[in-house]
Amino acid sequence: MTTIKDVAKKAGVSVATVSRFLNDSGYVSAEAAKAVTAAVEELKYELNPVARSLNTKKSNLIGLILPDITNPFFPELARAVEDVALTYGYTVVLCNSDENPEKEKNYIETLKKKYIAGFIVTSNQLDAPHYANANVPIVALDRTINEKIPTVSSNNKEGAIMGTNALLKRGCRNILFLRGPEELNPANDRYEGFMEAIQSSNLQYQVVTCPFHFADSQEIVARVLKEDPTIDGIFASSDVSAAGALKAASLAGKRVPEDLQIVGFDGVAMGEMLSPGLTTVAQDVYKMGAIAARVLIKQIENKKIDQRFYEVPVKLIIRGTTRSVEE
C-alpha cells in the first residue's frame, strides 16, 4: 500500500505539502502541486480514510435508522438515501431499530465511536435524550421532530383531504376511515385531514383505529362491514390496510368499486398488483429519502440549510377500487 510518505518522497516534498495539496488547505505552489499530482498518479496513491478519520474525528459514514427495512415503506427510502449518499461520497450504514429506543441508542453510540458523519432517523423517539445529546447532524424522516432537527415528511394532511374528497366526489355517503396507530405522527396528520374534509361534508362516517398490518386490517374491516353494511367507502391510512379492507370486502361479497370504494395511502408497488388495482394517495418516498440525504449532507458540510421543514407533496393515483367521477 502506498502512503502519503511515498508520495512525498517521490514528489520531492514533505508530507505536509502533500496533505495540504490533497485537502486543498493552506498554501501549495504550482510547482509542488504538479509534482504531487504526478506522484499520486504514478504511485496510484489512494488516501486511507481510516487514518484520516483518526485525527479529523470525521468519517463519511451516514447512519440510516429505521424501524424495519422489511416494512414496504422503507426500502425505497433507503434506496434514495443510498443513491444520494453515494453521489456525495458517503457510505450508508443500515440500522433496524424495531422502534426500540435501546437499540437506537446503541446504534448511535456504536457509530459515534466510528465518527459517523450524521444520521437519518425514522423514529418516534426523536425527543429522547440520546438524540438531543447526540451532538451529530440528524435529519428526521417521516416522523416528527425535536424542534431543532430538520424534518422531511409527506404532506400527510393534504393527502388525507385529497383521498377523502376522492371518495366524496365519487358518491360515497357513509365512509369508514381506518385510522393508523396513535403513536405515529403521520397517522395523526392523516386523521386530521380526513376529519377536516369529512366534517365539511356533513355526511356519515366512522373512524376505527387499525394497525398498518394486513391480517389485522382485514379482520377489523370484516367486522365493521358486518356491523354496518351501509358503508360504501373506506379510506385506509395505509395501503396494507387498504389491501386488508379489499380482501375483507370481497370475502363479504361486496363488489368493489360498485358497492364499496376503497382508497389507500402510501403508493407502494403492491397496490397495482391487486384486483382491482388500488386507488391510493401516493407518497413520493424516494424524493423524501433523497431530500433527507441532501439536507443531512448539507448539515454535515456546514452549508446553510434553507428550511427546517420539508413537506413532499403527495399524489392521488386513481385505479380500480374507485369508480369514475360522477359529473
Next chain:
Amino acid sequence: MTTIKDVAKKAGVSVATVSRFLNDSGYVSAEAAKAVTAAVEELKYELNPVARSLNTKKSNLIGLILPDITNPFFPELARAVEDVALTYGYTVVLCNSDENPEKEKNYIETLKKKYIAGFIVTSNQLDAPHYANANVPIVALDRTINEKIPTVSSNNKEGAIMGTNALLKRGCRNILFLRGPEELNPANDRYEGFMEAIQSSNLQYQVVTCPFHFADSQEIVARVLKEDPTIDGIFASSDVSAAGALKAASLAGKRVPEDLQIVGFDGVAMGEMLSPGLTTVAQDVYKMGAIAARVLIKQIENKKIDQRFYEVPVKLIIRGTTRSVEE
C-alpha cells in the same frame, strides 16, 4: 474522551498491559487485570475502533451488496443479515449495485480502504476479477459462485418440482411455465426443476421467458392466454410474475382457481394480499440471509466452515389460486 493512556495511568500500568488485557492477548497478571477493569469501569473507557482499525487493518464492517433493496426479495435478506451482524458486533453497509459491475467494483474498493471485514454479495458478476482478487471474505447469496466462494441459496430445483407437482396433482393438463431471465441462476434451476417434473408427466406444457416484473408479466400472460385458451395452470418463477398472471387471468375473464390455477415462487408478503391468495413456493429468505451472515462471520473470524454450499429448503404454501387436491 478517555483513552487507553488515561486507563493505564489510573490503573498504574502501561498502555501495553491495558491493551493486552482488553484484547486478551499476551500475559496479564490477575492483579493488573483487576486494576485495569476498575479503571475502565471508573473512567467509562470505550475503545476507539478507528484507532484500532488503523493498525490492525481490520474493522467490524460488513458490506451487503445487492442489486436493489427496492426489489421485495431483498429487504428481508438485508434484515436477516443486519440482525445476525448486530449480535456478533458487526455493522452493515448497504450497497445497491443495480447489477452493475462497475458499481460493485467501486463499492468493494471504497470499502476495502476502510478495512471492511467481508462482503455478502447477490450478484451475477461473482466471477469478475474484482471478486476473485478482492482478497476479503465473501459469501454469495442466492446467485451462483466462483467455485471458491461459499454460497447460500434456496433449493430452487426442488421447489420448482414441488410447485409443478402441486399443479399436476390438482388436475392441470396444459401448464404454462413462466421462466425467469436466463442470466439468473436461480431462474435456471427452477426451470430445470419444472422440466424434470413436467416431462415425467407426459402432459402438455409451454415455457415462456418473462422478467420478474409485474406489468411485463401481465402483458405476456394476457397474450399467451389469448393464443392458447386451454391453458389451465400457470407456474410462475416469481410471485411478482404470478401476480401479473393473476391479473391478466382475471381481466381475461378466467376464474381462478376454477378455470386456471396459478402457483408463484418466492413467498413474499404480497402473495397473501391478493384475491384469491397466491399459492406459492416460499423461500425462507430470512434464513438465507442469516446463514450467509453467519458463514461470513465464521470466515472473518477464521473459524472452520463446514460446508461450501448451503441450500435452504423451500416450502409450498397453499392458498386460493389452486384448488383442493383431487383424491
Next chain:
DNA sequence: ATATTATGTGTAACCGGTTACACACTGGAA
C-alpha cells in the same frame, strides 16, 4: 546449581494521515 521456559511488564515504534508551529522568502507600505 544451572539452564530453560513460562509469566509479566514497560518502552517505543508504528499504523497513515493532519496540522501547529517555526522558518524563509517575496513584495508593497510606511
Next chain:
DNA sequence: TTCCAGTGTGTAACCGGTTACACATAATAT
C-alpha cells in the same frame, strides 16, 4: 530602508490504539 502581510515549505507532535522487543522474575527441567 524597515516593517509587515502574504506565500510556501518542512519538522515533528498528535490522533488512539497495537505490538515487537527487551528485560525481569518465577517455575521447572537437567
